Amino acid sequence: MNKRRIGKTALEVTEISFGGAAIGGLYRACPREAAMATLETAWNAGLRYFDTAPFYGFGLSERRTGDFLRDKPRSSYVLSTKVGRLFRPVPEDQVPDHSYVDPLAFALDYDYSYDGIMRSVDFSYARLGLNKIDILFVHDIGTYTHGEEATKIHFRQLMDGGLKALEELKSSGTISAYGLGVNEVRICLDVLRRAPLDCILLASRYSLLDRSAEAELLPLCRERKTSLIIGGVFNSGILATGPVEGAHFDYLPATEDILDRVGAMQKIAAKGGYPLAAAAFQFPLHEPVVASVLTGTAKPANLTRNLELLDIKVPPTEFAKYDPYTIVQRLG
DSSP: OOEEEOTTSSOEEESEEEEOSGGGTBSSOOOHHHHHHHHHHHHHTTOOEEEOOTTTTTTHHHHHHHHHHTTSOGGGOEEEEEESEEEEEOOGGGOOOSSBSSOOSEEEEEOOSHHHHHHHHHHHHHHHTOSOOOEEEEESOSHHHHHHHHHHHHHHHIIIIIHHHHHHHHHTTSOSEEEEEESOSHHHHHHHTTSOOSEEEEESSSSSSOOTTTTTHHHHHHHHTOEEEEEOTTGGGHHHHOSOTTOEETTEEOOHHHHHHHHHHHHHHHHHTSOHHHHHHHGGGGSTTEEEEEEOOSOHHHHHHHHHGGGSOOOGGGGGGOOTTTHHHHHO
16 A cells, blocks of 8 residues: 655655544444454555554553554554543543443543643553554644633643653654644644644545635645644545435534535536545545545444445546535536
8 A cells, every 4th residue: 555754754654544433432332353353454455554542442442453553563554642631540430421332441631731741652552552652643632622711721731841742752762753633623723833743633624525624724734744644534424425314424413505515526426437435535635745544443344345445436637526615506
């Protein structure tokens, strides 16, 4: 599988990467056997970049990812995890609900400070059972997760000490790159204008349907030589399922406007002779600043189906037809 470089570093990642939220039990339980089988399917398909986080199953995804990678040659893969949340053990009846089914028995506290990030890295080493992490992402900092007032506090923590911790870890060779792992553009701009981020893992904001990143973030990433890793290419599923009853967009039931836009996109894909899902999966890779596209699932068959979308030819000229804001008017 082709590889692309992360920012100005020497690190290279496969163009398609594995996201570990689902093997941590996001929305539905994931038995260990299914997690390991899915990771094995990813490896056999040539994926060599694996992303996880302490938040995914409250440590469960990191444990499973580490168990899978432990017998692989360390130079053969790239591993990223995240910082910003610290976990403490609690009784099973006090485990908070963050949409993970059967997570480990922990509760979380947000901490983007110097000490918080250093502690988070140490805890991740222990959960992973590995002695090297390639990329660290500051996880879910911003109003999408915290609201305006709490974000001001967390942003100041990051500026006053968290970034120093990340830079120390990179300059010492402990990690090779660092950045943000978020679902919103604004915080990316706020941080990138103040810090030399190597990469940003951005979910759902650079897709056929949501181009929030195009106006300001993509040009700034090009200027700063900051790579993007793109997740959420199906925007919570609707670009894979089409505008069916019960379709979701951005984690919520799709509105009529979104259903109309996707319906119009489906007509373009049908006329071009390819599935809309194939266009959605391939779209981000036509932008040079994008280093990798994440795909995450807890079922080998689903992963194989997604990867097969890469084998379907979608002519590059097709993507210009998918402007999500004018598509309905143009197609009538």
